[in-house]
Amino acid sequence: MTLDAKAPAGPLETKWDRHKFDMKLVSPANKRKFEIIVLGTGLAGASASATLAELGYHVKSFCLQDTPRRAHSIAAQGGINAAKNYPGDGDSIWRLFYDTIKGGDFRAREANVYRLAQISNEIIDHCTAVGVPFAREYGGLLANRSFGGAQVSRTFYARGQTGQQLLLGCYSAMMRQAALHHIEMLPRREILDIVVVDGCARGVVARNLITGEIEKHAAHAVVMATGGYGNAYYLSTNGMHSNVSATFKAYKRGAFFANPCFVQIHPTCIPVHGTYQSKLTLMSESLRNDGRVWVPKNPGDKRSPNEIPEDERDYYLERKYPSFGNLVPRDVASRNAKEQCDEGKGVGPTGYAVYLDFRDPIERDGRNVIERKYGNLFDMYERITGENPYETPMMIYPAVHYVMGGLWVDYDLMSTIPGLFVLGEANFSDHGANRLGASALMQGLADGYFVIPYTIGGYLAGTPLPDVNAAHPVFEDASQQARGRIQKLLTLKGHRTVDDIHRKLGHILWEYCGMTRSGEGLLKARELIPQLREEFWENALVPGASDDLNQTLERAGRVADFLEFAELMVEDALSRKESCGCHFNVAYQTEEHEALRQDDTSCYVSAWEYAGEGTPPVLHKEPLAFENVHLTQRSYK
Amino acid sequence: MSGIINLTLKIWRQKNAEEKGHLEVHKVKDIDTDMSFLEMLDVLNEKLTLEGKIPVAFDHDCREGICGACGTVVNGYAHGPQPGTTLCQLHMRHFQDGDTIVIEPFRARPFGIVKDLMIDRSAFDTIIQAGGYISVNTGQAPEANSIPVSAEKSELAMDAAACIGCGACVAACPNASAMLFVGAKISHLALLPRGRVEAAKRAISMLRKMGELGFGNCTNHTECEVQCPKEISITNIARLNREFLKASFGSAFK
Numbered sequence: 001m002t003l004d005a006k007a008p009a010g011p012l013e014t015k016w017d018r019h020k021f022d023m024k025l026v027s028p029a030n031k032r033k034f035e036i037i038v039l040g041t042g043l044a045g046a047s048a049s050a051t052l053a054e055l056g057y058h059v060k061s062f063c064l065q066d067t068p069r070r071a072h073s074i075a076a077q078g079g080i081n082a083a084k085n086y087p088g089d090g091d092s093i094w095r096l097f098y099d100t101i102k103g104g105d106f107r108a109r110e111a112n113v114y115r116l117a118q119i120s121n122e123i124i125d126h127c128t129a130v131g132v133p134f135a136r137e138y139g140g141l142l143a144n145r146s147f148g149g150a151q152v153s154r155t156f157y158a159r160g161q162t163g164q165q166l167l168l169g170c171y172s173a174m175m176r177q178a179a180l181h182h183i184e185m186l187p188r189r190e191i192l193d194i195v196v197v198d199g200c201a202r203g204v205v206a207r208n209l210i211t212g213e214i215e216k217h218a219a220h221a222v223v224m225a226t227g228g229y230g231n232a233y234y235l236s237t238n239g240m241h242s243n244v245s246a247t248f249k250a251y252k253r254g255a256f257f258a259n260p261c262f263v264q265i266h267p268t269c270i271p272v273h274g275t276y277q278s279k280l281t282l283m284s285e286s287l288r289n290d291g292r293v294w295v296p297k298n299p300g301d302k303r304s305p306n307e308i309p310e311d312e313r314d315y316y317l318e319r320k321y322p323s324f325g326n327l328v329p330r331d332v333a334s335r336n337a338k339e340q341c342d343e344g345k346g347v348g349p350t351g352y353a354v355y356l357d358f359r360d361p362i363e364r365d366g367r368n369v370i371e372r373k374y375g376n377l378f379d380m381y382e383r384i385t386g387e388n389p390y391e392t393p394m395m396i397y398p399a400v401h402y403v404m405g406g407l408w409v410d411y412d413l414m415s416t417i418p419g420l421f422v423l424g425e426a427n428f429s430d431h432g433a434n435r436l437g438a439s440a441l442m443q444g445l446a447d448g449y450f451v452i453p454y455t456i457g458g459y460l461a462g463t464p465l466p467d468v469n470a471a472h473p474v475f476e477d478a479s480q481q482a483r484g485r486i487q488k489l490l491t492l493k494g495h496r497t498v499d500d501i502h503r504k505l506g507h508i509l510w511e512y513c514g515m516t517r518s519g520e521g522l523l524k525a526r527e528l529i530p531q532l533r534e535e536f537w538e539n540a541l542v543p544g545a546s547d548d549l550n551q552t553l554e555r556a557g558r559v560a561d562f563l564e565f566a567e568l569m570v571e572d573a574l575s576r577k578e579s580c581g582c583h584f585n586v587a588y589q590t591e592e593h594e595a596l597r598q599d600d601t602s603c604y605v606s607a608w609e610y611a612g613e614g615t616p617p618v619l620h621k622e623p624l625a626f627e628n629v630h631l632t633q634r635s636y637k
Numbered sequence: 638m639s640g641i642i643n644l645t646l647k648i649w650r651q652k653n654a655e656e657k658g659h660l661e662v663h664k665v666k667d668i669d670t671d672m673s674f675l676e677m678l679d680v681l682n683e684k685l686t687l688e689g690k691i692p693v694a695f696d697h698d699c700r701e702g703i704c705g706a707c708g709t710v711v712n713g714y715a716h717g718p719q720p721g722t723t724l725c726q727l728h729m730r731h732f733q734d735g736d737t738i739v740i741e742p743f744r745a746r747p748f749g750i751v752k753d754l755m756i757d758r759s760a761f762d763t764i765i766q767a768g769g770y771i772s773v774n775t776g777q778a779p780e781a782n783s784i785p786v787s788a789e790k791s792e793l794a795m796d797a798a799a800c801i802g803c804g805a806c807v808a809a810c811p812n813a814s815a816m817l818f819v820g821a822k823i824s825h826l827a828l829l830p831r832g833r834v835e836a837a838k839r840a841i842s843m844l845r846k847m848g849e850l851g852f853g854n855c856t857n858h859t860e861c862e863v864q865c866p867k868e869i870s871i872t873n874i875a876r877l878n879r880e881f882l883k884a885s886f887g888s889a890f891k
Contacts, residue, residue: 065704066706066758067761067802070699070704070706071704072704074699074703075699075701075703075704086782126773126775128778128781129777129779129781129831130771130778131770131832133791133794133795134791135791136787136791137788139785140785140787142782159795164703164799164801165795168798171765172765172770175762175765175769175770176766178762178766179767185762239700239704240697240699274669274672276669276679278675278700380702383722383726384726385671386728497683541686543686548652548752549653549751549752549755551694552686552692
């Protein structure tokens with residue numbers, strides 16, 4: 001099978017407009033005859049559900065949570081980018097496009113990224129119209145800030161709660177459509193399988209998390225917006241329930257999985273403090289605008305930070321990257337923090353932390369100014385750690401935050417299974433090997449509000465779809481398999497809890513497939529993961545029953561999938577013979593320890609095809625052609 | 638800073654919506670005071686699992702205080718004793734060695750108990766469906782800066798929009814009123830020019846729905862404001878009342 005990205009030919013600027021015109025349309029009267037399943041209610045899923053319903057389609061919306069308002073998009077703090085150029089500081093669609101492609105270390109598709117930059121402006125218009133209370137200037141116009149090291153101010157924000165406010169905008173639009181019976185809401189459902197009939201995605205098998213009932217749902221197309229797989233690492237900034245299961249099931253049914261080793265590790269999180277820890281909390285990247293990162297010069301220095309004199313401190317980012325200093329991109333900042341800790345200079349009780357110090361900015365600007373800028377973040381830090389960052393430097397450490405990898409999709413956001421569309425973090429499409437700050441919200445909403453409503457129409461109008469309902473034998477077959485797996489999980493009566501095994505998987509991935517990777521380490525992981533999987537299926541302990549609300553059973557199913565998926569991540573990391581963005585292989589680095597791309601041999605998207613149990617997956621490569629940008633080495637010196 | 642404490646927990650256990658519940662007593666040992674409250678419950682659940690017992694069911698997801706999934710009544714307070722804090726952000730350093738902690742679900746007639754500490758808050762979705770939105774379809778919006786909004790109004794709207802829909806206000810209210818939840822949404826939208834268009838209809842329709850669903854009325858106990866983890870102000874209820882009165886005198890909605 002050859003991968004066809006279906007990006008329209010012709011000039012970049014007009015590709016999307018021409019494509020919209022070229023696609024077939026579904027007439028208004030016919031839209032109501034189509035049923036569309038949307039999985040997930042984060043920014044991508046909720047915006048897609050609302051918009052498809054507004055157009056007249058009948059939508060079935062599934063989510064894990066008790067209501068569509070809680071998906072983990074809600075936790076995004078910083079903001080959302082758009083190329084409005086309101087501050088008049090030289091921004092443009094072209095610049096946003098270029099920054100995103102470059103930030104992704106030239107491993108994303110030009111046509112998709114350009115469309116994203118184009119759509120960014122419509123997103124701001126729409127979100128403002130649905131009542132998102134974006135920050136404003138005193139004259140009443142929208143405010144912007146610079147974010148994540150961008151050289152222009154293009155980030156729109158609603159205090160530190162931008163993700164929440166954008167999601168509530170989508171949610172309220174969904175509720176409006178639910179009241180009109182255009183959306184049927186199915187909360188507290190877990191997706192157990194994607195049903196493919198005659199080669200096309202035609203429905204799902206889901207488990208009702210309250211009753212345990214296995215349900216079959218048929219439709220004309222399935223839209224998957226189930227988020228990322230960062231929780232493979234056990235500890236991450238993701239929500240506790242974020243998982244890979246739905247996308248992994250789709251992979252097993254024939255959807256290719258793209259770039260699974262591209263995982264973003266965010267530099268400013270509150271460090272791990274104990275084995276009981278269940279998740280990591282992000283501290284907004286904006287803190288690096290003023291805070292200074294340092295470690296003691298001498299390894300093993302256990303004095304309290306305020307007792308360490310100035311000449312015994314190493315402000316290593318400022319020293320190594322004089323022009324960007326503390327504002328280097330996320331991947332560079334994270335790797336450097338790890339390097340310092342590996343040299344024994346880490347601080348805090350575990351030695352896995354570095355200081356983020358506000359002493360100098362407080363002296364320079366006064367406490368009031370710092371409080372106005374970062375007060376809520378300082379309060380949050382104090383609530384979690386019990387320490388006051390106005391007096392003692394914060395401690396931070398990198399944590400798994402976002403995955404650029406996801407199901408492979410073409411320009412229409414359709415996977416290699418016809419009729420299965422993938423949106424948001426669940427797809428691989430726009431961020432290449434590294435995502436820039438404030439661009440995840442933009443992509444989720446672009447996909448859901450402004451891309452899928454067009455492309456799904458093109459698919460439905462152009463594809464003959466026979467009548468299929470949930471009584472079809474393929475549905476029965478899939479639900480039998482799902483039931484069988486649940487029964488198998490419930491027979492596990494060993495002596496290790498599911499979380500215990502998940503934690504162990506996290507250690508393996510963090511150690512060998514984390515911020516820095518090596519051939520040797522990845523081979524080690526490839527050996528350890530199947531052993532751990534065996535341990536899970538022999539010694540895990542899953543209490544309770546299947547016909548009941550059973551949270552351990554839910555977790556067990558997700559961890560079982562992570563244990564298989566982790567191998568694919570490692571396989572992908574092994575196969576990519578270069579360093580790029582967040583994928584840093586020690587064998588490919590410059591003399592100054594920066595990522596060294598191999599554009600001659602590795603300028604491609606990896607897309608993995610499932611080949612059956614016990615058989616290695618097959619790697620397909622989508623070559624990336626850059627017709628409009630020149631590939632350069634990123635440098636932040 | 639951190640210490641180790643031992644605790645006695647009295648936790649509400651209820652198999653499902655139909656069966657009767659009861660308080661169950663458990664001892665948890667060696668709790669690190671740097672743990673969050675939910676991590677302490679994780680420790681209990683790991684222990685119960687290894688003992689062959691059924692773990693305690695509770696809702697949670699982001700564990701950053703923003704998704705609104707978690708929340709129980711802890712020693713009589715929704716989300717526990719620390720003001721302006723969701724249960725997932727409450728840390729064990731606020732408890733003493735030897736304490737007994739009573740943990741119960743949010744109780745209100747419109748919120749049925751699903752299992753143990755988990756409740757059904759779908760009534761909140763139903764209230765939002767009655768008008769908690771601005772009627773605009775994707776693609777219809779004018780240029781975002783075409784309608785200026787004063788920074789002051791915008792900030793007030795943001796204060797109200799910060800509601801996470803956790804239900805603590807209802808649990809805290811002796812009348813199980815949802816006025817703070819409804820007031821926050823009505824204020825958020827009525828303060829913005831785009832939301833004003835439907836303000837009258839929205840106020841009447843959402844309040845009517847709230848009553849139909851069995852939530853009580855506001856009699857100014859102000860417990861909702863005190864226990865709200867996002868510190869939503871009761872001035873939002875006053876604004877709701879003004880909107881409702883204005884709408885009732887007018888003829889916007891019969």
